[in-house]
Amino acid sequence: MKLNDLINDHYGLSMLPEKPVYAMAYVPFQAEQPKLYSPDQGLVAGTMFQKLDKPFFGSQCGEKS
Numbered sequence: 001m002k003l004n005d006l007i008n009d010h011y012g013l014s015m016l017p018e019k020p021v022y023a024m025a026y027v028p029f030q031a032e033q034p035k036l037y038s039p040d041q042g043l044v045a046g047t048m049f050q051k052l053d054k055p056f057f058g059s060q061c062g063e064k065s
Contacts, residue, residue: 003032027052 007013007029015028035050042048 004015016026020026036042036048037045037050037053039048045053047053
């Protein structure tokens with residue numbers, strides 16, 4: 001049984017809310033064994049979880065070249 005199914009069956013929780021609100025940020029919990037960075041790499045990236053390491057482009061976001 002996957003961790004997500006176990007949490008849902010035992011606690012009645014899902015990874016995201018049943019009725020999400022528009023313009024509200026949600027971060028699902030880590031359902032499986034996530035790939036982790038080394039402590040040094042995690043410090044630089046700002047997260048230990050590889051899936052949460054997303055690029056940030058700041059004011060360049062959406063600009064056309």
